[in-house]
Amino acid sequence: MTTAKKTQKDQAAPRISVIGTGYLGATHAAAMAELGFDVIGVDTDPYKVAELTEGRAPFFEPGLPELIRSNVAAGRLRFTTDLAEAVAASDVHFICVGTPQQSGSFAANLSYVEAATRGIAAALTHDALIVGKSTVPVGTGARLRAIVAEAAPAGVDAELVWNPEFLREGKAVDDTLRPDRLVFGGTSERSEALLRRVYATPIADGTPVLIADLPTAELVKVSANAFLATKISFINAIAEVCDAAGADVALLADALGHDTRIGRQFLNAGLGFGGGCLPKDIRALMHRSGELGAHAAVGLLQQVDEINMGRRQRVIDLALQALGGSVLNRRIGVLGAAFKPHTDDVRDSPALNVAAALHLRGAQVVVYDPQARGTAQRLFPTLGYAESKEEALAGADLTVVLTEWDEFTGADPAALRELASGGTVIDARNCLDATAWNAAGWTVLGMGRVPASAALVPDALPLH
Template identity: 55%
Template sequence: MRMVVLGLGYLGATHAACMAELGHEVLGIEVVPEKRDQLARGEVPFYEPGLPDLLKRHIDSGKLTISDSYAQAVEFADVFFIAVGTPQKKGDYSADLQYVDAAVDELVPLLRRDALILGKSTVPVGTAQRLADKADELAKDVAVEIAWNPEFLREGFAVQDTLRPDRLVLGIFAGSRAEATVREIYEPIISVGAPFIVTDPQTAELVKTSANAFLATKISFINAIAEVCEAAGADVKAVADAIGYDARIGRRFLNAGLGFGGGCLPKDIRAFMARAGELGAAEALSFLREVDNVNMRRRTRIVELTRQVCGGALLGKRIAVLGAAFKPESDDVRDSPALNVAGQIQLQGASVTVYDPKAMDNSRKVFPTLDYAGSAIDACESADAVLVLTEWDEFVSLDARRLGSVVRSLNIIDGRNCLDRDAWETQGWNYRT
């Protein structure tokens, strides 16, 4: 099948390459020149394991073409995926839908044949209905269907999650013929057993936002328990392991530590709260405000721990921060807890040096005033405290003795509960978590 993907950021580039991998002919539309040129050369402008090879292969094969022309898009296909960003509005909790609206505004007036527009972007409930009304107004003697097919990608596993998803969700309006088309698109995935859930657009929109809200709640729950464990002298990791054996709870996303960040969970739970307020259901999601508060408190707590191990003050201290991406196997530093902590510590008078295996360039753009090193060892040179804030394998496997030979003081703060405490304490380190 021929199809168009509008927006080639993290979601769109992954979706376009994976649709080509399924055998479809794909035209990707990207309006940012630098990003478009990189993708056209088969280069991925962000770090995502497995995607560069997939993209390059299908650029070279001709299955995937990159353009900035909506006129070319409407000639190329009758199926369009919207995969543009929906960031948080500045000064507001709501989602900024300007890019979603712009895609529809630019595409629909150009259509000369009936078309299906499938939303992939994470949007507030009711967006599909609003866009359907907009499309009806803009369409010129053609039928334009809007349906919602939300993504459920994990950064670091996006290719796997697209080609082998744990479920596919499609939200369609009554009388829609979109289901048959979407089943054809995803036939190789459905045929090997992926659940295919067909519902109305409002439900499909809420499946995505509810999933993110639940994951955020689970992370903040174990971090709230961590606060109680710290006060009581208990081991939160042992608590998580024990309750994780309960099939009703499960162990995943019960890792206490610095909390969540990135471009999805923080802005999505805030947008969910904002939309609930607009619908007159603000009280139903009031608990998400505390989920957000617990998450932000973890960052402050790491700063407090750092001040404690440095003798009560950070002025003039040298601090090594290992990790800048919000999670391992990613170079995404949007709302990064690690960089937030590094910035807070610097503001209190410390000299902060950061190292991350993949996120250095993005970190420099966001926090140019921090110092950066080319390796973990270099970052820890003469450090008064070492903070592990992203659980990269490279940091988990650090040699405590080797690192101890370059620091000024043997203080390590495990912000992700990912290190072997005994191994570090055996080498004389003051281990805090």
């Protein structure tokens, strides 16, 4: 145990409850236990609680199952469906429930956050700190404070603050144990001191702490996601220019990335972003900006979203082009279903969306993903699924790479070419070594990349 952990224990470390055990909650609970705290994770789903209790994460996240098992075994981490029990046994309560998009609207569904807040407040037996981590529209914290004031028992001091999460799926464990920044929103002197005790280890390791008002803390995560989404859509818009001009977007992005004001991250042109965060967060921010009258932000975010969604159609258009105008009754081997590598998450996955769209056009689509087969099959059971990339490509008239797993980027293109009937591969993530694949007999079609065949390059560009 580290010196920081010993100090926390010696000072009667606060006991922690984590409400919600999805990607955010399960990871946060396990990480808090790893930092030396006694933690109770709460969820309404008894199956999920049973899985976590047995040390199994209900989703794929590298390093998380091991973290859960070791801390459950050590007695620092347990899970329950009994919210009142967890609240009574804890001093700091982290709200980590989902804020999905409302049906028929871009607005965030705050019913789970409100229910969790009310449930915690009503069950309080002693003074406590309620910490929001879920991504919410600005102004939510003030409403939740009113709920706490209404629901908390008389004589109990309950303070609600905001501590936004910045997890990346596939790197969530490291992002929780070693965050690149901590934001505390709406804190008093007492609650700031308590949060500094909770995060004593990463703070001692150099993680900066920013103290903010409640609205600013609520805006940090959605603003960060909106900016990253804007970078992705910007480079994808430029990729369309590169397609028209015969330029190479990857080399262009490398050149842009050397500008320290810009940086190279999130300048990978391709199929665009998806998952459970960026799409819903930029749409929720768009909706809330409209409510607040910030119409310039609405217009910008709408363009970001439209460019992103248009990339999916671009891949479908390339498939139609490669197969002579129709995919009907053609076998298409699809590599990738998750929205990005190192996760089994298929929420708003561009990869799975493209696979389903090709299927609806009459193609025989066979999908392989190293981790996301189960989640994909539950969402789109009518697609074909393979146990390996070799099975997916066997007899394929067209190959489409939709998620940039290492297994695909490091594959032997010559061995795969022997399996496929057609020699065209659409590299929708610009992740393949086009030179090596071309040498193995493939024709590689990228997104904003110089195509291998000169016939696909415009002879001349019109000048006006």
